[in-house]
Amino acid sequence: MVNTSGGYSAFSLQEALELRASQDVIPYAGGTDLMVGKHRDADYLFLSRVPELRQITEDAGYVRIGAAVTFSEALASPLVPQLMKEAVSGIAAPAIRNAGTFGGNLANGSPKADSVLVEVASDAKLRLVSRSGERTMDVDGFCLGRGRTALRSDELIAEVLMPKQSPDCCFYEKVGGRSALAISRVSFAGIFDTQDGRISNIAAAFGAVADTVLRFRQIEAMLIGRTIEEARALRDSYVAAYAEQLVLTRGRVSAEYRRAVCLNLLNAFLSQCGL
Amino acid sequence: MDRLQEIRFVLNGKEASYTGSAADRLLDVLREQFRCTGVKCGCREGECGACAVLIDGLLRNSCCVAMGAVEGTSIVTIEGYRETARFAVLDRAFAQLSAVQCGFCTPGMILAAEALLSAHPHPTEEEIREGLSGNLCRCTGYNAIVNAVKSAAEEGEGLW
Amino acid sequence: MDTISQSVVKKDHGPKISGRSIYVADYPSEGVLCGRLLHSRLARARVLRVVVPELPEGYYYVDARDVPGDNNVNIVLDDMPVFCRDTVEYIGEAIGMLCGPDEKLVERLRDECRVEYEELEPVTDLRAATEAFFSYSYGHGDVDRAFAEADRVYDEEFETGYQEQAYIEPQGMMAEPEEDGRMYVHGSAQCVYYIHNALTRVLGCGPDGVRVYQDVTGGAFGGKEDFPSILGCQVAVAAHSTGKPVRCVLDRREDMECTSKRHPSICRYRAAVKGNRVTALDIDVVFDAGAYSTLSAVVLQRGIIAAPGVYNIPNVRVRGRALKTNTVPCGAYRGFGAPQTFFAVEMLMEHIARDLGLDALAFREANLVRQGDRTSTNGVYHFPVPLPAMIDEIDRACSYRKKRLEYAAEQSGRWRRGIGISLDYHGAGFTGSGERDIIKAVAKLHKYRDGTVEILASNGEIGQGVRTTFPKIVARELGLPLDRVFFCHPDTARVPDSGPTVASRSLMVVGELLRRAAIRLKAEWVNGEEQEVEEHYREPEFQLPFSLDRFEGDAYPTYAWAVTAIELEVDTWTGNAKVLGAYADFDVGTPIDLNVVTGQMEGGLLQGIGYSSVEKMDHDAAGRIRSNSFSDYLIPTAKDVPNLKCMLHVEEYPEGPYGAKGAGELPLVGVPAAYLAAMEQALGGRGLRHVPFTAEDVIGALAKEEG
Incomplete structure (x- = not known):
């Protein structure tokens, strides 16, 4: 007897997009999140053998990480930025990193996704594809909170575009309940760069503390274009602006704890930047 | 572009196929259909590592793998691994240090050790702890296990 | 060390490591x-x-x-x-x-x-609970007078939370007509x-x-x-x-939510101090029993007997209650009852010493019990109390005294360090006259015609090694190779009732029965014949009868002793603490197998570290436990600790096989106090009074410092 329930396997991106458009399927890359929940009546669309989704490539502006690339594969790639490697090396444990993917981390829509945090801090983009075309969007804005994303029902995430940059300073801290197999309780990624003595980028992203990864560009703007001296003078009001904006939710830990740790990490980041 | 008909894979070196749902868990299928009961179920959520197997040489939690994803892969469980020379080395090291207590985490732990030693034939203690970090053990405090893996790496020089 | 201590390959090693062992979920x-x-x-x-x-x-x-x-x-x-x-x-x-x-x-x-x-309307808050399943009290001396005559009086309250056993195999049973x-x-x-x-x-x-x-x-x-x-x-x-x-077979969430765990506790301690001696303790112990009484009686008994700790306190009054709440019934977990009260008394000693400006360890040493002293229940410490020597051994192993001084200096920056120590015992075997009056253990040896010997006893291998240590004892007495003596998992159709596998009693009590049985079998041995010998428990002659009504007499025939030191580093940015070193010295008598005993000690030590730090479980006002998975209820991974350093100090117990005492419970008991004392030092000496002490607690404490 041949049972035909439970899923489809795609062997090319075109096949995958056809299935995605024509069937009611849940894209399945690594399975580490999907298999925890109960999707008893769902058909999966298995993507792990779609070559277009398994590559890490680069062009002039971006390192392009395929959606079905696993965290372990990224760690082994010379192309993947160090900050991203730092983040994914702290995800769960080897068996999970061997399965979990960049696309899955995004599509799961969790603010605790460690790779998404770095993508938001890095101004990464996503290439979303469907049978009818493709679009590119900022990662910041893709996740809408509580498992919802901007992905349309006929679309697949094709790749993550990490801008090529070599900033003056990168900062990453994952705060979990233990050293491995830990879901982030607070996570923070910061990127700092100067050009001609003036701050050209000071990105600060906070993970696991609200419905989505948080980044406050209007606060960052306070320091953009400033000299280090000027920024030092503004540091207190800069931190105070975050303190006001960081309205956090409680989860496994209290909102007060999250807020205190966010501010500690922000301060540590600023100090590391020399501010 | 076919609907999955029959899922084919290699299990412990032998051709195998599955005709049930592609959404079924590898863990359940290994235990029920293939009677690989050395693959243990501790949490069914990828949080304990008791169900760890090797898929194409990589450590994976079989509770978090749907059958559709194993098509074309080669799976090794403790039932296959126990026939190898590498297992014999780990077996001796674990025996000498009494690193097995209740035994429930052990098959998964052994496969995690295999994956670790494949990647790092001469691991530091830190690398060992990282390699075993997804496999919970409540009995030992991990000392004996970590020391046994260290000892296996030395005794099994050249095997990995 | 006795040759019996030499480690052997455990009898259950092969089937377990190769995945051949059949657990209940594995039957077709x-x-x-x-x-x-x-x-x-x-x-x-x-x-x-x-x-x-x-x-x-x-x-x-x-x-x-x-x-x-x-x-x-x-x-x-x-x-x-x-x-x-x-x-x-x-x-x-x-x-x-x-x-x-x-x-x-x-x-x-x-x-x-x-x-x-x-x-x-449910009662879910322990502080609002009034219905006591069990209520006990005992004491000696004149507590009121001691308080009236005290130089100083202390009054502190200590709290501990649930602890989930978190065995990796979930609960499972099968019935077949x-x-x-x-x-x-x-x-x-x-x-x-x-x-x-x-x-x-x-x-x-x-x-x-x-x-x-x-x-x-x-x-x-x-x-x-x-x-x-x-x-x-x-x-x-x-x-x-x-x-x-x-x-x-339960699923993990069901198991964590619905099965027994360690009793949360609130312990109020009042202490009278004169000079550097604690002259009186007035103790009120409350355990959250949950909705049904299950094992709360024995957990509470052990908890209150241990409440005055390892100290010779002339005047003691202890009251203990196990209160009903509409929450999951709590039961036994390694140390049952003692970790809660040892935590309280050890933190109290820490706090009193600091208030008196004394070194916490020296203050403890001044109050220690000695061989021949009366126990809390007016029994006698019949055997040597090796704590002073063990303290020195720990100090040599981890430079406790030096680090204690070093970390007392004001610390700034991201990381702050502390080291703490605690002293405790485990009363070996069942409480009171339980072995004599309730359990009445029987164990048998069955010799087959081919000269192999089977052990018939009801104690179960649960990872602690009895399938190996029992045969080692019998093989040694009979002069047989270890592979000629075997011990299967117990089946009540075949084995006598040698009692439950609890309270660190199996090896000490049943192991001794088997040793005696083996001596008899050897004397009666006839080649080629099937033979059986049976041994019955006898209470040691020196043991003073224990009255459970009055909590008077020898609650335990002997004691296993522990000194535990924890050194840690707190991350002031995140509140997370990293254990830099866990050092412990244990006297469990003669180890029947060095690896087996060391494995028990290390495993228990790590469970204690978890209990003190990351293993947080509570219920909401409706009585629901939300931390019901391994991603919410965190137990330590291999990456969370360095190699644990356990040492053995051997004081042989003449009534245990080759001098062995109960072992399994001991290593967990002292950890919470050592951990929190270290935390207290790292955080600059404030008085901490609860475990688990989590990252949130650290950040909260630091916020108070700034505020």
């Missing part, structure tokens, strides 16, 4: 019904009706109406029902069980069952005769009507002492009702 499922429990969703309610969906052929629903005998599980009292009576008393209480061949369908049918409740009408029940368990006795009552049959076998058991730590009796009765009722084999 053909012909076996899968059972799934229908749990209460309310902490307290009258169950008006259970609307069961229409069941397909071969599917069954069973509940209290199907119990052929008495719907009470015999544990200590008999208040826990197999399936709920008119009311449910906690979230997770079993209302009934759905059974059928297909697991997924059984789960779906179970989820479709609709329970109509009349909600009743046999052709002769007997019910065969087997599974993951510590105490086959507890289950056996509970079953005869529930099934309304004689002792021959049931047979209980312990399957290979994937960790227990006390958690499989009482619950397997409950689950065993549930599957047996289902098997009796359906006439088919029924197996129920």
Whole structure:
């Protein structure tokens, strides 16, 4: 007897997009999140053998990480930025990193996704594809909170575009309940760069503390274009602006704890930047 | 572009196929259909590592793998691994240090050790702890296990 | 060290490491019904009706109406029902069980069952609880006078939380009706005769009507002492009702939410101090028993007996209560009762010393008990108390005194360090005269014609090594190679009742029975004949009778001792703490197998570190436990600790085999106080009074510092 329930396997991106458009399927890359929940009546669309989704490539502006690339594969790639490697090396444990993917981390829509945090801090983009075309969007804005994303029902995430940059300073801290197999309780990624003595980028992203990864560009703007001296003078009001904006939710830990740790990490980041 | 008909894979070196749902868990299928009961179920959520197997040489939690994803892969469980020379080395090291207590985490732990030693034939203690970090053990405090893996790496020089 | 201490390859090593061992979930499922429990969703309610969906052929629903005998599980009292009576008393209480061949369908049918409740007001807050299942008090001396004459008086309250045993194999039992009408029940368990006795009552049959076998058991730590009796009765009722084999293996969330764990506690200590001596302790111990009494009596007894710690306090008054709340019933967990009170008394000593401006260790040493002193219950410490020597051994191993001074200096920056020490004991074996009056252990040796010898005893291998250590003892006395002596998992149809696998008693008590049996067998040995010898427990002659009514006499014949030091580093940015070193010295008498004992010590030490730090579980006001998975209830991974340093200090116990004492419980007991003392030092000496002390607590404490 041949049972035909439970899923489809795609062997090319075109096949995958056809299935995605024509069937009611849940894209399945690594399975580490999907298999925890109960999707008893769902058909999966298995993507792990779609070559277009398994590559890490680069062009002039971006390192392009395929959606079905696993965290372990990224760690082994010379192309993947160090900050991203730092983040994914702290995800769960080897068996999970061997399965979990960049696309899955995004599509799961969790603010605790460690790779998404770095993508938001890095101004990464996503290439979303469907049978009818493709679009590119900022990662910041893709996740809408509580498992919802901007992905349309006929679309697949094709790749993550990490801008090529070599900033003056990168900062990453994952705060979990233990050293491995830990879901982030607070996570923070910061990127700092100067050009001609003036701050050209000071990105600060906070993970696991609200419905989505948080980044406050209007606060960052306070320091953009400033000299280090000027920024030092503004540091207190800069931190105070975050303190006001960081309205956090409680989860496994209290909102007060999250807020205190966010501010500690922000301060540590600023100090590391020399501010 | 076919609907999955029959899922084919290699299990412990032998051709195998599955005709049930592609959404079924590898863990359940290994235990029920293939009677690989050395693959243990501790949490069914990828949080304990008791169900760890090797898929194409990589450590994976079989509770978090749907059958559709194993098509074309080669799976090794403790039932296959126990026939190898590498297992014999780990077996001796674990025996000498009494690193097995209740035994429930052990098959998964052994496969995690295999994956670790494949990647790092001469691991530091830190690398060992990282390699075993997804496999919970409540009995030992991990000392004996970590020391046994260290000892296996030395005794099994050249095997990995 | 005695040659018996030399490690051997454990008898269960091969089958376990190769995945060949059969745990209860591993039996083929053909012909076996899968059972799934229908749990209460309310902490307290009258169950008006259970609307069961229409069941397909071969599917069954069973509940209290199907119990052929008495719907009470015999544990200590008999208040826990197999399936709920008119009311449910906690979230997770079993209302009934759905059974059928297909697991997924059984789960779906179970989820479709609709329970109509009349909600009743629950008591979920321990501080609001008033109904005591057990209330004890004892004391000696003139406490009031000592307080009146004290230089200083202290009054502190200490709190501890739940701890989940977190064995990696979830609870599971299976019942199979046999052709002769007997019910065969087997599974993951510590105490086959507890289950056996509970079953005869529930099934309304004689002792021959049931047979209980312990399957290979994937960790227990006390958690499989009482619950397997409950689950065993549930599957047996289902098997009796359906006439088919029924197996129920809990899923992890169900197991964490609905099965017993360590009692949360609130301990209030008042101390009178004169000079550098504690002259009186007035102690009030409250344990959260949960909704049914289960094992709370024995947990509370041990807790209050240990309440004055390892100190010679001339005037003591102790009151202890196990209070009912509408929460999951708490039961046994490694150390049962003692970790809570040892935590309190050790932190109190730490705080008093600091207030007096004394070194915390020197202050403890000034108050220590010595051999010949009276115990808290007016028994006697009959044997040497090696704590002073052990303190020196620990100090040499980790430079405790030096680091203690070093870390006392003001610290700034991201990381702050501290080191703490604690002293404790484990009273070996059952409390009081339990071995003599209740357990009355019997153990047998059966010699086959070929000269191999089988050990017949009811103690179960749960990872602690009895399948190896028992045969080592017998083989040694008989002068046989170890492979000629074997010990299988116990089956009540074959083995006598040598008591449960609890309280670190197996090796010390039953191991000694086996040693004596082996001596007799050797004397009576006839080649080529089948022979059997049987030994019965005898209370040691020196032991002073213990009265449970007055808490007077020798609560334990002897004590295992521990000195534990924890060194840690706190991250002031995140509140997370990193254990830099865990050092412990244990006197468990002669180790019957060095590796086995060391493994027990290291495992217990790490469980203690978890209990003190990351293992946080509580319930909300409605009585629901939300940290019910391994991603919410965190236990340490291999990456969370450095190699643990355990040492053994051997004071031989003449009544234990080759000088062995109880071991398994000891290593956990002292950890919370050592951990929190280290934390207290790292955080600059503020008075901390609860465990687990989490990252949130650290950040909270630091915020107070700034505020």
